[in-house]
Amino acid sequence: MKRLDALWAVLLGVCIWWGIVWITAAPHFILPSPWRVAQAAFNSREVIAENALVTLTEVVLGLLIGTVLGALTAIQLAMSRTMRRLILPILVFTQAVPVFALAPVLTLWFGYGIGSKIVMAVLIIYFPVTSAFHDGLSRVDRGLLDLARTMGATPMQIMARVRIPHALPSLGSGLRLAAVYAPIGAVIGEWVGASKGLGYLMLLANGRAKIDLMFASLITLAVMTVILHKAVGYFAARLERYAAGGALSA
Amino acid sequence: MSDAPGITLSGRHAIDGTPLFETEISLPARQWTCLLGPSGIGKSTVLRLILGLETGGAFSGEIAATDGKAVHSRVSYMAQSDLLLPWLSVVENVVLGARLRGERPDMARADSLLDRVGLSAHRTKTPRALSGGMRQRAALARTLMEDRPVVLLDEPFSALDAGTRADMQELAAEVLQGKTVLLVTHDPAEASRLGHQILLMSAQEAAPWPVPASDPVRALDDAGALQCQAELMAHLREVQA
Numbered sequence: 001m002k003r004l005d006a007l008w009a010v011l012l013g014v015c016i017w018w019g020i021v022w023i024t025a026a027p028h029f030i031l032p033s034p035w036r037v038a039q040a041a042f043n044s045r046e047v048i049a050e051n052a053l054v055t056l057t058e059v060v061l062g063l064l065i066g067t068v069l070g071a072l073t074a075i076q077l078a079m080s081r082t083m084r085r086l087i088l089p090i091l092v093f094t095q096a097v098p099v100f101a102l103a104p105v106l107t108l109w110f111g112y113g114i115g116s117k118i119v120m121a122v123l124i125i126y127f128p129v130t131s132a133f134h135d136g137l138s139r140v141d142r143g144l145l146d147l148a149r150t151m152g153a154t155p156m157q158i159m160a161r162v163r164i165p166h167a168l169p170s171l172g173s174g175l176r177l178a179a180v181y182a183p184i185g186a187v188i189g190e191w192v193g194a195s196k197g198l199g200y201l202m203l204l205a206n207g208r209a210k211i212d213l214m215f216a217s218l219i220t221l222a223v224m225t226v227i228l229h230k231a232v233g234y235f236a237a238r239l240e241r242y243a244a245g246g247a248l249s250a
Numbered sequence: 251m252s253d254a255p256g257i258t259l260s261g262r263h264a265i266d267g268t269p270l271f272e273t274e275i276s277l278p279a280r281q282w283t284c285l286l287g288p289s290g291i292g293k294s295t296v297l298r299l300i301l302g303l304e305t306g307g308a309f310s311g312e313i314a315a316t317d318g319k320a321v322h323s324r325v326s327y328m329a330q331s332d333l334l335l336p337w338l339s340v341v342e343n344v345v346l347g348a349r350l351r352g353e354r355p356d357m358a359r360a361d362s363l364l365d366r367v368g369l370s371a372h373r374t375k376t377p378r379a380l381s382g383g384m385r386q387r388a389a390l391a392r393t394l395m396e397d398r399p400v401v402l403l404d405e406p407f408s409a410l411d412a413g414t415r416a417d418m419q420e421l422a423a424e425v426l427q428g429k430t431v432l433l434v435t436h437d438p439a440e441a442s443r444l445g446h447q448i449l450l451m452s453a454q455e456a457a458p459w460p461v462p463a464s465d466p467v468r469a470l471d472d473a474g475a476l477q478c479q480a481e482l483m484a485h486l487r488e489v490q491a
Contacts, residue, residue, distance in 0.1 A: 141331075141333070143329050143331060143333050144333050144335070146298075146301070146303050146327070146329075147327060147329070147333050147346075148346075148350055149303060150301050150302075150303070150322075150325065150326060150327045151326075151346065151347040151350050151351065151396060152323065152347070152350075152351055153347075153350035153351055157350050157351065157352060158350065161349060161350050162335065162350070165335070165337050166335075242337055243336065243337050244336055244337070244378065245335075245336035245337050245338070245376030245377060245378050246376050246378055246379070
């Protein structure tokens with residue numbers, strides 16, 4: 001039933017799009033019809049696929065690295081009060097700097113290749129992952145921690161066997177956000193300076209007034225993000241199920 | 251378990267300089283002491299002090315075992331909530347102490363303890379598949395698994411329905427025989443059934459209350475226990491009024 005809902009939503013979206021094109025009679029270099037975009041997507045499928053693969057690589061690597069760094073930071077923060085006092089304000093401050101503004105510098109430092117885009121994706125997801133996981137690590141039932149202490153467990157053992165498993169659902173929530181943010185980071189990076197990727201292709205198509213190709217790239221990016229979000233959502237649901245000790249009732 | 255020591259705690263506890271209580275409590279070896287008193291008087295703090303946990307205040311005084319050996323490392327603890335880890339099976343929860351310390355758990359012993367608390371058939375289930383009473387039995391098995399001579403119970407039966415509670419009281423009294431037990435409770439009936447000693451805690455003292463002549467665990471219709479329960483209840487209501 002849900003799958004059918006999604007299909008209907010897509011159909012409705014396409015109909016509205018077509019309606020707007022028809023009512024406004026916009027020229028195709030301003031707003032191409034869905035049919036033109038589909039044609040452009042088919043004709044340029046190899047170029048789109050090639051560039052999509054680059055963006056996907058950046059996003060997935062960014063997600064993996066960002067998640068590992070974020071999770072490690074969260075554990076450090078949860079283990080040490082000094083770390084919390086020193087690092088938390090810095091983390092919040094870095095969030096006040098828009099990643100957009102950093103993109104040119106990152107391109108300067110990490111080059112035009114995929115390196116700078118991965119760094120962008122890492123930077124954009126690092127905070128949500130750290131913050132969500134740290135929140136989960138800090139919200140463990142005090143009784144559980146007391147029990148573990150009376151059993152003679154060290155802080156490291158309590159972290160590994162009680163706090164981390166307990167906080168996995170929170171890490172999952174962070175990952176769900178990260179799956180949506182990471183492509184934004186990668187594409188911003190590609191806009192600022194790249195020779196490959198969907199962001200680059202969109203700029204290139206725009207510059208050459210190939211608006212249908214731009215739309216095709218944009219839709220590819222959106223579909224990729226939705227699939228990634230679903231995949232990460234599935235993984236996050238598994239983490240939740242594990243931490244709850246079995247299937248969750250609907 | 252004939253080597254279970256008695257425990258004495260004497261001193262004063264203050265939070266930010268405001269005294270919470272000044273008391274002297276002694277837990278006779280191998281007996282059940284029931285600690286009653288109004289909420290907020292510091293019953294749980296007494297328990298945390300003996301366990302060696304943070305109390306959010308400062309204690310000046312002495313906590314000692316009658317045999318002169320260390321206290322904290324010989325005490326285990328069971329709370330009102332079962333504190334089972336939801337992602338572990340019942341038997342994995344029972345061996346939690348060993349798992350946490352990175353030791354190889356004695357599974358045969360865990361199984362025999364599960365058998366003793368009547369959970370053998372549920373050993374591989376996760377806690378969410380169990381009823382409240384079964385979860386407390388699993389928590390009891392986990393407490394026994396630690397095999398420590400002193401056991402502190404913080405209202406472990408208060409969230410259970412009346413029938414299950416009576417069953418659990420009898421089971422706990424049976425399996426904790428020979429250990430030195432401190433039971434923090436709000437329930438005069440529970441104290442009257444289980445206590446070798448009943449202490450009423452106030453800010454100034456922990457005063458002994460006369461216990462029934464019969465030995466615990468007392469029958470639900472034990473005349474002495476019922477009498478003790480009624481008098482305790484009347485006293486507690488008077489104190490609160």
